[in-house]
Amino acid sequence: MPEESALSVSGVSRSFGGVYAVRDVSLSVADGEVCAVIGPNGAGKSTLFNLITGHLAAEHGQITFHGHRVDRLAPHRRARLGMSIVFQAARVFGGMTVRENVMVGSHGRTRAGFVSAALRLPRHRRDEREIAAEADVALERVGLAEWADRPADRLPIGQQRALQLARALCARPRLLLLDEPASGLRGEERERLASLVEELRAGGLTILLIEHDVAFVTRLADRIVVLDLGQVIADGPPAEVRADPLVLAAYLGQAS
Amino acid sequence: MSAFLSYLLNGLAVGCAIALIASGLVTIHRVTGVVNFAQGTFAVVAGLCTSSLLGLGFPHGLSELAAVLAAAVAGLLTGLAAIGKRGTTPLASLIVTLGVGVLAYAVEIVLWGDQPRSAPGLAGSVTVAGAHIQTQHLLVIGVTAATFVLLALFFGRTYLGKALTACASNPYAARVVGIDVRRMGLLAFALGGLLGGIAGVLVTPLRPISFDTDVTLIVNGFAAAVFGALTRPVIALFGALLLGVAETMAAGYGYGSHQLEVALGLMIIVMIVQAGRRSAISEETV
Numbered sequence: 001m002p003e004e005s006a007l008s009v010s011g012v013s014r015s016f017g018g019v020y021a022v023r024d025v026s027l028s029v030a031d032g033e034v035c036a037v038i039g040p041n042g043a044g045k046s047t048l049f050n051l052i053t054g055h056l057a058a059e060h061g062q063i064t065f066h067g068h069r070v071d072r073l074a075p076h077r078r079a080r081l082g083m084s085i086v087f088q089a090a091r092v093f094g095g096m097t098v099r100e101n102v103m104v105g106s107h108g109r110t111r112a113g114f115v116s117a118a119l120r121l122p123r124h125r126r127d128e129r130e131i132a133a134e135a136d137v138a139l140e141r142v143g144l145a146e147w148a149d150r151p152a153d154r155l156p157i158g159q160q161r162a163l164q165l166a167r168a169l170c171a172r173p174r175l176l177l178l179d180e181p182a183s184g185l186r187g188e189e190r191e192r193l194a195s196l197v198e199e200l201r202a203g204g205l206t207i208l209l210i211e212h213d214v215a216f217v218t219r220l221a222d223r224i225v226v227l228d229l230g231q232v233i234a235d236g237p238p239a240e241v242r243a244d245p246l247v248l249a250a251y252l253g254q255a256s
Numbered sequence: 257m258s259a260f261l262s263y264l265l266n267g268l269a270v271g272c273a274i275a276l277i278a279s280g281l282v283t284i285h286r287v288t289g290v291v292n293f294a295q296g297t298f299a300v301v302a303g304l305c306t307s308s309l310l311g312l313g314f315p316h317g318l319s320e321l322a323a324v325l326a327a328a329v330a331g332l333l334t335g336l337a338a339i340g341k342r343g344t345t346p347l348a349s350l351i352v353t354l355g356v357g358v359l360a361y362a363v364e365i366v367l368w369g370d371q372p373r374s375a376p377g378l379a380g381s382v383t384v385a386g387a388h389i390q391t392q393h394l395l396v397i398g399v400t401a402a403t404f405v406l407l408a409l410f411f412g413r414t415y416l417g418k419a420l421t422a423c424a425s426n427p428y429a430a431r432v433v434g435i436d437v438r439r440m441g442l443l444a445f446a447l448g449g450l451l452g453g454i455a456g457v458l459v460t461p462l463r464p465i466s467f468d469t470d471v472t473l474i475v476n477g478f479a480a481a482v483f484g485a486l487t488r489p490v491i492a493l494f495g496a497l498l499l500g501v502a503e504t505m506a507a508g509y510g511y512g513s514h515q516l517e518v519a520l521g522l523m524i525i526v527m528i529v530q531a532g533r534r535s536a537i538s539e540e541t542v
Contacts, residue, residue, distance in 0.1 A: 053432070074342075079434035091429035093422045103415075104422050107434050128415060164429075171433060 006031045006175050006206045012061030014047055021047040023230040034207045036217040039227035040250055045210045049179050053085055054078045066174060082174030088183055090160040094153040098144060098163055101152045102135035105167035138166040158189045178209040182216045194220060218242060258386035263508040264501060269393035271500020272400035276455035277477030278492040280448035285486045286424040287444035289346040294334045294357040295477060296470025298452025302327040303465035304364060306457050307373040324453035331449015335442045342438060364467040377461025396458045403454060404493060420444060472516060479523035485530060
């Protein structure tokens with residue numbers, strides 16, 4: 001199994017002021033799999049997410065991505081290896097159009113050199129046209145095609161998330177990381193997102209999603225990992241996990 | 257009337273030089289969040305280099321180009337010192353740039369001495385509507401206009417410019433798409449050095465430059481840059497032109513010794529007004 005896993009997290013811990021937010025967490029995501037990490041508020045989901053993306057450094061443990069040790073790499077290096085991220089918060093680039101935002105997404109894989117970019121050499125222009133075409137395809141997929149020439153920071157929040165998704169797709173990721181993708185979305189937007197994720201899964205994309213909403217995840221994920229108080233309390237197919245008494249206790253305990 | 261016109265054009269030329277310094281400050285601040293107090297130093301380095309190179313017999317054009325490149329290298333070195341180490345806060349970087357500026361004094365005095373140096377520019381003058389205008393002033397205005405157009409094309413049209421804008425807008429998300437934010441910051445510093453260098457090369461024939469001229473340059477440049485809240489180059493450009501004209505008028509009509517005070521006074525007023533406005537905005541959004 002280790003050979004075929006796209007992402008493998010083993011024994012990772014991180015504490016803040018002596019309190020463990022994530023403690024000895026291990027999980028792996030197989031190539032082509034949709035894996036969801038769920039848990040009540042404060043379970044350590046966001047910390048785990050930031051450890052995987054590189055925005056936080058792990059104190060212990062290893063993270064490997066397609067055979068590369070990545071737990072000491074800066075976020076932009078991990079991005080270049082093929083990790084693409086969609087944040088819960090609106091993290092679009094202001095002062096640019098929607099299309100330009102998506103084009104920047106391809107930064108990690110384009111090798112347009114400094115000189116050719118600065119001088120706008122023909123090769124660079126051709127690259128740029130190709131990237132623009134690819135950006136339009138990505139925008140079409142997330143349903144933002146008609147917004148392509150508008151300023152990105154004027155979009156409503158739901159569409160800013162769709163824009164981030166298009167930006168991530170334009171990077172041709174090997175792993176797509178989604179941070180609470182459904183939060184704050186209305187019924188119809190949620191439905192659209194769910195069918196898009198299903199479509200991406202059908203296309204063979206490996207996806208790790210962190211989500212609070214259990215119903216949303218059960219429908220989409222091949223496998224669910226449940227975190228509580230910084231530790232993994234369950235790991236398995238949705239049906240199995242939903243029936244797990246430990247999981248029920250964690251969620252009910254939180255609700256009461 | 258002709259006196260007014262000549263003051264106006266001289267003022268615009270002075271304003272252009274200030275605008276170049278300000279645009280360097282804005283470029284660096286937008287991308288890295290650092291206020292670069294060594295910005296005036298880049299101009300001084302370029303000015304002193306030109307004067308030396310021309311003195312050694314190198315031709316015009318080549319000397320100026322080499323001096324501007326030297327300033328860009330100075331910008332890169334300043335950037336390495338200020339943001340080279342990951343995790344340096346913008347405030348700490350600001351102090352580093354101040355330190356670099358002071359260190360540069362020592363280096364400049366060793367290399368060039370402490371006396372002001374000049375360099376020949378474009379000689380002669382033209383008469384427009386009865387006003388005498390030095391050709392060098394026209395050169396300053398022309399080169400500045402061209403530089404701003406190129407800068408706008410660079411940021412608006414090129415891929416690299418977009419990546420820099422992305423860092424300025426959201427460094428967190430920029431990292432996520434694989435942009436090396438630190439390298440982009442260093443690039444911004446080199447660009448800032450280049451812009452400061454162009455200002456220095458243009459100004460040296462008009463006003464002799466010495467190691468401590470950077471104070472005048474940075475005060476004026478900073479005053480212009482705060483007009484645009486350190487982030488908007490076009491407003492900074494207008495601020496700089498206004499400042500240049502105001503100072504030249506003040507000098508022309510008999511307050512010559514108070515030029516720096518005019519700049520400082522304007523800067524303080526703008527900062528107070530903007531600080532008031534900004535806190536009003538943040539109260540609304542919270």
